Amino acid sequence: MTVVPAIISSSIFFGSLILIFSERLNRAITAIAGAALMVALGRILGFYSEEAALEAIDFNTLGLLLGMMILVAMLEPTGFFQYLAVLAARSSKGNPTRLFILLGVITTILSMFLDNVTTVVLIAPVTILICEIVGISALPFLVSEALLSNTGGVATLVGDPPNVLIGSAAGFSFNDFLIYSMPIVLVSWAGALFLLKYLFKKELSKRPRSVKAIMRLNPAETLNEPLIARRILIVLGGAVLFFFVHHALHISPSMVALGAAAIALVWVQPNIEEVLKRIEWSVLIFFGALFVMVGGLEHAGVMEAIVGLLEQASVVPPVLFGVGLIWVVAALSAVVDNVPITIALIPVIKGLGESGMDITPLWWALAFGAGFGGSGTIIGSTANIIVTTLSEKTRAPITAKLWSKRGLPVMLVTCAIASILYLIAFRWM
Amino acid sequence: MNVTSCMKHNVVSIHIKTTIREAANIFVKKHIGLLPVVDDDDKPVGVIGMRDMLTLELPDFVTFLADVDFVHDFGAVEDIHPSAKTLNKTVQTLMKPAVTVEEDCGLLRAYALLIQHNQHDMPVVSKEGKLMGITSRVDIGTAILSTWFKADK
Numbered sequence: 001m002t003v004v005p006a007i008i009s010s011s012i013f014f015g016s017l018i019l020i021f022s023e024r025l026n027r028a029i030t031a032i033a034g035a036a037l038m039v040a041l042g043r044i045l046g047f048y049s050e051e052a053a054l055e056a057i058d059f060n061t062l063g064l065l066l067g068m069m070i071l072v073a074m075l076e077p078t079g080f081f082q083y084l085a086v087l088a089a090r091s092s093k094g095n096p097t098r099l100f101i102l103l104g105v106i107t108t109i110l111s112m113f114l115d116n117v118t119t120v121v122l123i124a125p126v127t128i129l130i131c132e133i134v135g136i137s138a139l140p141f142l143v144s145e146a147l148l149s150n151t152g153g154v155a156t157l158v159g160d161p162p163n164v165l166i167g168s169a170a171g172f173s174f175n176d177f178l179i180y181s182m183p184i185v186l187v188s189w190a191g192a193l194f195l196l197k198y199l200f201k202k203e204l205s206k207r208p209r210s211v212k213a214i215m216r217l218n219p220a221e222t223l224n225e226p227l228i229a230r231r232i233l234i235v236l237g238g239a240v241l242f243f244f245v246h247h248a249l250h251i252s253p254s255m256v257a258l259g260a261a262a263i264a265l266v267w268v269q270p271n272i273e274e275v276l277k278r279i280e281w282s283v284l285i286f287f288g289a290l291f292v293m294v295g296g297l298e299h300a301g302v303m304e305a306i307v308g309l310l311e312q313a314s315v316v317p318p319v320l321f322g323v324g325l326i327w328v329v330a331a332l333s334a335v336v337d338n339v340p341i342t343i344a345l346i347p348v349i350k351g352l353g354e355s356g357m358d359i360t361p362l363w364w365a366l367a368f369g370a371g372f373g374g375s376g377t378i379i380g381s382t383a384n385i386i387v388t389t390l391s392e393k394t395r396a397p398i399t400a401k402l403w404s405k406r407g408l409p410v411m412l413v414t415c416a417i418a419s420i421l422y423l424i425a426f427r428w429m
Numbered sequence: 430m431n432v433t434s435c436m437k438h439n440v441v442s443i444h445i446k447t448t449i450r451e452a453a454n455i456f457v458k459k460h461i462g463l464l465p466v467v468d469d470d471d472k473p474v475g476v477i478g479m480r481d482m483l484t485l486e487l488p489d490f491v492t493f494l495a496d497v498d499f500v501h502d503f504g505a506v507e508d509i510h511p512s513a514k515t516l517n518k519t520v521q522t523l524m525k526p527a528v529t530v531e532e533d534c535g536l537l538r539a540y541a542l543l544i545q546h547n548q549h550d551m552p553v554v555s556k557e558g559k560l561m562g563i564t565s566r567v568d569i570g571t572a573i574l575s576t577w578f579k580a581d582k
Contacts, residue, residue, distance in 0.1 A: 079496075082494070082499070125490060128493075129491070129494060132490070135504065135505025136505075210502075212504070213502035217499055218499050218501065221498050390490070394490055
């Protein structure tokens with residue numbers, strides 16, 4: 001490693017991270033500027049090239065995200081998400097605890113297959129409405145929906161952007177996630193749900209004031225486009241089936257997602273402008289630009305140096321190393337976006353693998369840490385930020401102080417459960 | 430023709446230190462939808478509309494929903510009324526920035542501004558910025574329509 005490129009590339013990367021964390025500059029703008037600077041200085045100093053930058057972009061990740069975003073963008077206006085929430089409200093018969101569990105389960109299942117952010121964006125407004133109608137505070141429900149979607153999303157390959165990244169980098173299939181991640185996540189999730197029920201027991205024990213109004217909500221009227229909703233759900237179901245066998249058929253997850261998006265587009269023929277408007281382009285751009293930046297770090301030899309340092313620590317058994325990784329990544333993800341952390345750690349773990357370490361457990365540690373860590377603070381994940389923003393339009397806004405009393409314990413408990421199960425599961429590997 | 434030709438002169442306004450309770454009283458008594466909020470110099474510093482008042486009864490979360498057709502009964506929301514503490518706050522906490530026009534503004538420009546800012550009523554101010562009157566979509570619209578008949582003659 002030569003010193004100058006290493007210093008320059010690290011300064012660009014960490015400078016960008018600081019700008020993103022301090023919210024001085026929009027994260028997509030920062031990432032584009034950082035990527036452009038990395039390539040420009042890389043060319044001048046000779047450690048990076050345009051070709052290398054393009055190669056650094058993981059198109060499998062971007063394709064999978066784009067495909068799923070298109071499907072959700074089409075499903076969104078059909079009213080399907082409101083339909084589910086209204087069904088939950090009716091079957092709860094206005095009982096706050098039952099409503100709490102039902103909405104939590106729906107949010108979790110949705111966030112296992114769809115992006116957490118989308119799930120929360122769509123479920124939170126109708127949650128507020130239902131709580132207002134019943135006459136209970138929406139606050140416990142909103143906080144829990146964000147926390148449970150953060151937790152549940154870790155279970156599957158497509159549930160969480162860090163998982164998409166890890167799956168693509170490590171070559172894990174959809175089924176690998178079901179075998180290695182889902183059982184641990186389910187237990188951690190149950191722990192989170194029980195803890196939340198306990199933490200909010202005062203709010204949830206309040207008697208609902210208007211049960212009759214809840215029973216008058218008509219689920220059928222929530223579906224604006226029942227036919228379109230059915231078609232997209234069929235395609236989405238087909239995509240999930242293909243995810244189960246994608247590895248055996250040698251099809252990449254991004255091919256499955258983009259293929260499903262293409263079928264849905266042809267079958268439904270929506271107004272494409274409207275669909276494209278709902279795609280979160282800034283997220284895709286952020287990912288792409290981060291890949292370019294981290295590629296620069298790699299080519300400048302920074303990752304090699306970090307791997308070299310970590311190898312000193314490899315006297316520790318990989319499983320204990322993994323538990324340490326869960327907590328370090330979780331702590332970082334609580335204060336920082338988990339996507340840049342994951343993208344930056346991927347080459348490090350790959351490097352450790354090349355030096356002879358068994359890295360399979362480390363990938364899972366990274367997934368648990370990145371996924372569960374986001375629950376710790378009000379800014380830990382985008383889902384948290386969204387429910388907080390929405391709660392400002394209600395009678396009981398969520399505050400950072402409240403989050404540290406409700407979210408932080410959930411992060412600690414889920415990480416602790418995951419650590420114990422992780423030790424048991426990977427001890428023999 | 431400019432906007433002064435169709436504005437109402439006897440405009441009801443409130444001082445910035447007025448409480449929300451007093452403002453509500455004026456809305457009811459005068460049966461109006463918008464109150465300009467003025468400072469000590471009678472200059473409009475904001476407006477408070479019926480919609481702003483009603484967010485205290487039905488918070489703005491409804492705007493996040495694609496539609497509310499499926500809600501037949503607002504249940505507990507129906508019995509919630511703003512607390513005494515809320516009603517004793519000044520209108521400053523609830524008002525929105527004022528969209529105003531100067532007295533020499535043309536009718537079409539005034540109408541365009543109303544559409545652009547999604548307003549129904551708009552204060553008219555003098556060159557010195559003092560509140561002179563108030564005009565509405567109906568005032569401006571009927572003034573414009575009336576010119577069509579003049580052209581016929």
